[in-house]
Amino acid sequence: MTLWIAVLVTSLGSYLLKLAGLSVPERLLDSPRMQRIAALLPVALLAALTAVQVWASGQTLALDARVAAFGFAVVALVLRAPFLVVVIGSAAVAAAVRAIG
Amino acid sequence: MSSRSVNSENPAARPGWERTRREVVRNAVGVGVAVGAYGLSFGALATTSGLSIAQACALSVLTFTGGSQFALVGVIGAGGSPVAGIVSALLLGIRNMLYGLRLSPMLRVTGGRRLVAAHLVLDESTAMAVAQDEDRAARLGFWATGLAVFVCWNLATLIGAAGATALGDPQALGLDAAVGAAFLALLWPRLTGRGPWITALVAGAVALALTPHFPAGVPVLVAGLVAVTVGLRIPEPRS
Numbered sequence: 001m002t003l004w005i006a007v008l009v010t011s012l013g014s015y016l017l018k019l020a021g022l023s024v025p026e027r028l029l030d031s032p033r034m035q036r037i038a039a040l041l042p043v044a045l046l047a048a049l050t051a052v053q054v055w056a057s058g059q060t061l062a063l064d065a066r067v068a069a070f071g072f073a074v075v076a077l078v079l080r081a082p083f084l085v086v087v088i089g090s091a092a093v094a095a096a097v098r099a100i101g
Numbered sequence: 102m103s104s105r106s107v108n109s110e111n112p113a114a115r116p117g118w119e120r121t122r123r124e125v126v127r128n129a130v131g132v133g134v135a136v137g138a139y140g141l142s143f144g145a146l147a148t149t150s151g152l153s154i155a156q157a158c159a160l161s162v163l164t165f166t167g168g169s170q171f172a173l174v175g176v177i178g179a180g181g182s183p184v185a186g187i188v189s190a191l192l193l194g195i196r197n198m199l200y201g202l203r204l205s206p207m208l209r210v211t212g213g214r215r216l217v218a219a220h221l222v223l224d225e226s227t228a229m230a231v232a233q234d235e236d237r238a239a240r241l242g243f244w245a246t247g248l249a250v251f252v253c254w255n256l257a258t259l260i261g262a263a264g265a266t267a268l269g270d271p272q273a274l275g276l277d278a279a280v281g282a283a284f285l286a287l288l289w290p291r292l293t294g295r296g297p298w299i300t301a302l303v304a305g306a307v308a309l310a311l312t313p314h315f316p317a318g319v320p321v322l323v324a325g326l327v328a329v330t331v332g333l334r335i336p337e338p339r340s
Contacts, residue, residue, distance in 0.1 A: 006183035007156050010173050011163035013187065014194045018166075019219035021201015022210065030202050036337070037329060038199045042168060043297045044304040044328035045193055046288035048321040049175050051305035053281035056312045056320075058180050069278035070285065077289045084138040090282035094275030 065097035118237070125233070125241050132225050133249030137257040139167055144261025146171070146280050149271040150178025154262040161258035165251065166223060168193040168287060175280055181318025189321055200227040207231075207239040221247025300332030 054070045055061050069090035076086045140161065147157035152174060160170050169190035176186035201222050207230055210218045221243070229242035271277055292298055304324045311320035 002183050003152060003156055003177070004159075006173065006177070006187055007152075007160050007163070010169060010187050010190045011160070013191045014164045014166050014169050014197070015220060017191065017194045017198045018201055018222040019216070021198035021222060022205045022208070022215055022219050024202070030199075033333075035199065036333060038196045039291075040297065040300050040329045040332040041325065042193055042196060043288065043291045043300050044332065045172065045189060045321065045325040046168070046284050046291070047301035047304040047328070048308035048324040049172060049189070050281050050284040050288060051308045051324075052179055052312065052317075052321055053175060053284055055309055056179065056317070058317060059313055059315075061309060061312060065275070066278040066281055069275060070281050073282035073285050077286060082138065083283075083286050084141065086286045087142045087279045087283050091275035091279040094278030095273060096275075098273065098275065 065094040065101070068097045069094040121238050122241060125229070125238055126245050129229060129242065129245035129249045132229065132246050133253040136167075136225060136250045137253040140254040140257025141261035141264075142279070142283050143167065143170055143174075144258040144263075145265035145276060146178070146261075146283060147174045147258075148262045148265045149276045150174040150280070152177070152262075154259070154266060157262040158255065158259055161255050164190070165220060165254070166194055166197055167254070168224075171280075171283060171287065175284065176318040176321060178277070178280060179317045181321075182316060185316075185318025185322060189318070189325070192322070192325060196224075197222050200224075203227065204230055204243065207236050208243060209236075218243070218247075221251065223247065223250060225250050294338060296332050296335040296337060299335055300328045303331050304328035 050070075054066050055063070057064075072093040073086050073090045076089055081089070143161065144154075144157050147160065147170070148154060152160070157174075160173070164170050164173075172189040172193050173186040176189050177183060201219070204218075204222065204227060208218055223246075226243045226247040229246040230239040233239040233242050265271065265276060268274060288301065292301060304327070306324075307327050308320045308324035311323055315323070
């Protein structure tokens with residue numbers, strides 16, 4: 001039930017943000033500073049999410065198969081691999097490390 | 102993901118509207134198919150994080166903005182509270198508002214059309230619209246890309262969610278480890294200089310430093326806001 005509420009609240013909020021952009025006068029938010037915040041916010045959040053997904057396990061930090069998967073992802077992205085290759089390859093690396101260990 | 106046609110071989114033969122139209126639609130479908138790859142991953146990772154197939158699909162139909170959807174399931178999958186997940190998702194959604202500002206003079210939509218158009222405001226539809234030379238092509242680029250992505254994203258989410266559920270144990274398949282890879286892949290194209298790199302490294306470091314001391318989900322939010330504050334102080338290179 002809580003998950004359904006989270007799904008619906010996220011959906012409503014996301015939609016209202018999109019609609020606000022199409023509805024408010026352009027000058028209200030279109031400052032260079034706002035543009036920079038909008039560009040940096042996804043960078044900051046995605047980086048924080050990446051770090052937590054790779055090294056955190058609940059409230060403790062952990063070094064496990066996910067770090068090997070992360071290493072694969074970095075190499076794949078440097079080599080300009082497509083998204084699916086990055087994601088599936090990382091999963092395969094983690095699965096392999098767990099199967100060995 | 103955007104494309105602009107430059108008729109360099111023969112400047113006398115200016116491409117007509119029909120040709121522009123075909124090219125824009127073809128590019129839109131191509132973008133839609135490419136986005137399907139993200140949809141497959143999203144569906145699979147959402148069910149791995151504890152959402153049902155129906156919840157994963159509802160998110161894709163109703164929220165319909167990939168970054169925010171990944172953020173919500175990422176935080177919930179890591180054991181964070183739904184509230185922290187929602188706030189992370191909505192902070193990521195702020196960029197769609199700025200896309201809307203950019204789009205509204207081109208689209209000139211009102212009433213019911215605006216309500217529909219708002220749902221299609223995305224990274225991809227905005228990129229395709231602003232890449233066009235004239236407003237008519239921009240409008241076509243927006244609508245065609247938005248609709249193509251909507252269809253592909255939702256089909257792919259369903260396939261990914263059902264597929265991952267059918268495959269079974271996500272840990273043995275390494276699917277939980279793929280969430281970090283997915284976030285990194287979404288982040289990668291945005292690391293376009295010193296400012297974004299420093300912001301990203303600060304965000305990652307702060308999130309990990311806070312992890313032992315706060316409930317899951319909170320470190321991501323605090324780290325995100327701290328890193329943006331730091332990033333804003335880094336002078337932008339003059340181009």
